[in-house]
Amino acid sequence: MTSCSEMRRLPLHAIAHGRAGDKGNVSNVSLVAYRPEAYKFLATNVTADKVHKLYAHLGASGVTRYDLPLLSAFNFVIDDVLDGGVNASRSIDRHGKTLSYILLGRFIIDMPIDLIPDSSPYLDPDFRWQKY
Amino acid sequence: MTERVFIAGGAGFSGDRFDAAVPLVAHLASCDGARYLIFEVLAERTIALAQISKTVDPDLGYSPYLEAYLRPVLEQIKMHHIKVVSNMGAANPLAAAKHINKLAGELGLPPFRIAVLSGDDLSNYLDEQTLLEAPTMEGNQLSGRDLKAANVYLGGDAVANALAMDVDIVLVGRTTDSALVLGPLLHEFGWANDDWDKLAAGTICGHLLECGAQVTGAYFADPGFKDVPALAEVGFPVAEVYESGNFIITKPEQTGGCVTSATVTEQLLYEMHDPTCYIVPDVCADVSGLYLTEDGIDRILVQGIKGSPRPEQLKATVCVDGGFMAEAELSYAGMNSLARAKLAADIVLERMQKSGFNGEIRRDIIGAFSVLDGGDASASQANNLPFDGDYRVRLSLISADHKTAQTLCDELQHLYCSGPAAGGGYRSSVTPQMASASILLNRTLIEPHIAVEVVDR
Numbered sequence: 001m002t003s004c005s006e007m008r009r010l011p012l013h014a015i016a017h018g019r020a021g022d023k024g025n026v027s028n029v030s031l032v033a034y035r036p037e038a039y040k041f042l043a044t045n046v047t048a049d050k051v052h053k054l055y056a057h058l059g060a061s062g063v064t065r066y067d068l069p070l071l072s073a074f075n076f077v078i079d080d081v082l083d084g085g086v087n088a089s090r091s092i093d094r095h096g097k098t099l100s101y102i103l104l105g106r107f108i109i110d111m112p113i114d115l116i117p118d119s120s121p122y123l124d125p126d127f128r129w130q131k132y
Numbered sequence: 133m134t135e136r137v138f139i140a141g142g143a144g145f146s147g148d149r150f151d152a153a154v155p156l157v158a159h160l161a162s163c164d165g166a167r168y169l170i171f172e173v174l175a176e177r178t179i180a181l182a183q184i185s186k187t188v189d190p191d192l193g194y195s196p197y198l199e200a201y202l203r204p205v206l207e208q209i210k211m212h213h214i215k216v217v218s219n220m221g222a223a224n225p226l227a228a229a230k231h232i233n234k235l236a237g238e239l240g241l242p243p244f245r246i247a248v249l250s251g252d253d254l255s256n257y258l259d260e261q262t263l264l265e266a267p268t269m270e271g272n273q274l275s276g277r278d279l280k281a282a283n284v285y286l287g288g289d290a291v292a293n294a295l296a297m298d299v300d301i302v303l304v305g306r307t308t309d310s311a312l313v314l315g316p317l318l319h320e321f322g323w324a325n326d327d328w329d330k331l332a333a334g335t336i337c338g339h340l341l342e343c344g345a346q347v348t349g350a351y352f353a354d355p356g357f358k359d360v361p362a363l364a365e366v367g368f369p370v371a372e373v374y375e376s377g378n379f380i381i382t383k384p385e386q387t388g389g390c391v392t393s394a395t396v397t398e399q400l401l402y403e404m405h406d407p408t409c410y411i412v413p414d415v416c417a418d419v420s421g422l423y424l425t426e427d428g429i430d431r432i433l434v435q436g437i438k439g440s441p442r443p444e445q446l447k448a449t450v451c452v453d454g455g456f457m458a459e460a461e462l463s464y465a466g467m468n469s470l471a472r473a474k475l476a477a478d479i480v481l482e483r484m485q486k487s488g489f490n491g492e493i494r495r496d497i498i499g500a501f502s503v504l505d506g507g508d509a510s511a512s513q514a515n516n517l518p519f520d521g522d523y524r525v526r527l528s529l530i531s532a533d534h535k536t537a538q539t540l541c542d543e544l545q546h547l548y549c550s551g552p553a554a555g556g557g558y559r560s561s562v563t564p565q566m567a568s569a570s571i572l573l574n575r576t577l578i579e580p581h582i583a584v585e586v587v588d589r
Binding site: 018022030057058059071072083085086087093098101106 | 356400408530565570
């Protein structure tokens with residue numbers, strides 16, 4: 001279905017949303033497709049290994065991906081990424097609440113534009129998401 | 133038998149909105165069935181801080197916001213027979229119960245019958261050695277450190293036992309957050325303690341309510357991409373739960389926010405690890421077969437939750453003295469500001485090393501590389517940062533002693549007169565820290581100590 005769709009290089013933020021939660025020194029970041037049609041594309045491309053690389057600079061030691069097809073969602077459990085956790089971290093954001101935006105913003109990939117919600121600013125030709 | 137139970141989530145953390153429960157109570161008053169209002173205000177470290185205030189004054193040690201949360205709704209709660217379940221009691225639920233009845237007196241209301249649940253405070257019945265030497269699941273090694281608090285997470289069964297004392301309010305210390313919801317459901321529906329699917333459904337219902345507005349559109353808005361109406365007046369959640377374990381998540385009419393499959397899915401996975409095995413004292417919940425259905429505007433029906441037998445061990449959090457954290461900040465802006473900010477940080481790092489400090493100092497430059505980069509410039513995705521930007525140096529460390537922490541702050545402050553050009557807006561703080569770890573204990577060590585005390589009408 002997606003093979004004949006126009007492709008565009010964009011961050012996952014164009015087709016998915018998510019949130020980060022903390023437990024000890026572990027963060028979990030959910031990734032939820034806006035459109036159920038995007039689930040397969042995400043399942044094929046957003047592997048635990050690729051996600052681990054995005055969080056490695058924060059000390060992540062491993063990533064496990066759990067799949068929730070009925071919710072068009074994934075749960076990424078990222079170990080040792082919170083500088084010791086909420087009571088030990090020296091980060092401004094001790095809970096790592098901002099960390100979902102690493103996955104949403106720094107995972108950049110060629111994606112079929114069919115998977116982007118109709119109302120998304122990413123479909124506006126004048127919208128610029130890249131910095132500066 | 134009770135057909136339907138209505139449970140509203142009035143607070144999701146210790147600093148949540150004080151007026152959030154007002155529309156919830158009005159909503160509950162119009163519902164036909166058992167009605168409950170919960171307040172979840174107890175984070176892991178909050179109980180340790182409460183423990184410390186209790187050592188200073190035996191009448192303290194419960195939520196300092198108790199009055200702020202209850203004063204606006206206490207009269208309506210009484211009038212409509214809405215039951216309250218909360219962990220506002222923290223380290224001292226008994227003192228909290230007395231405070232509530234004092235407040236009732238001030239408002240001209242008859243006193244409430246309040247059950248106080250204890251048994252979570254392990255320092256009352258386990259010796260320090262046992263606690264500090266228990267194997268840790270996560271967090272710091274504890275042996276040889278100064279114990280501040282040790283609390284085991286109690287389950288919904290203990291909350292249900294407290295409700296069985298024919299009370300208006302249940303105050304607990306440490307329970308799992310979801311137990312504040314599972315407890316009322318066990319009490320109302322009389323679910324068997326091995327009806328795993330229903331216990332799991334009640335637990336997940338609690339999981340969705342325990343963070344307040346995080347399921348009704350808060351912690352969600354991303355303007356232009358995920359818009360949420362009237363977030364300034366966001367409605368907190370209400371669950372309508374059926375005996376089958378199926379439930380609807382909704383919110384009061386004429387409040388802001390929204391309840392959609394997207395908001396519920398994000399909150400479902402919040403702080404969850406393996407979705408097939410979400411462990412609480414009462415059950416292991418499996419949400420891999422969970423599905424959501426729209427049931428009208430701002431109404432999501434949740435079904436398909438499965439459960440498996442409860443764990444034989446219970447989780448406890450042990451808090452020890454964690455030294456001091458220093459945080460110091462200074463701004464640079466305009467032409468060449470990033471270079472000036474980096475130079476400022478380098479100067480302080482050099483002087484800290486020369487003074488004999490050989491620990492780690494975290495360096496953020498806010499506006500360039502900060503929370504997403506771990507203070508690591510090379511990780512920053514921004515290669516072309518503005519030459520005339522607005523950047524703020526932030527340095528932080530944790531040390532066992534206060535002096536080292538204060539020295540870091542002083543060194544950054546010195547740059548007002550002794551650093552790069554035009555540094556301004558110095559702020560700093562040195563705050564005592566609590567280090568924590570999770571341990572596992574056999575339930576047989578805990579269960580004999582769970583007790584309910586009633587503060588009568």
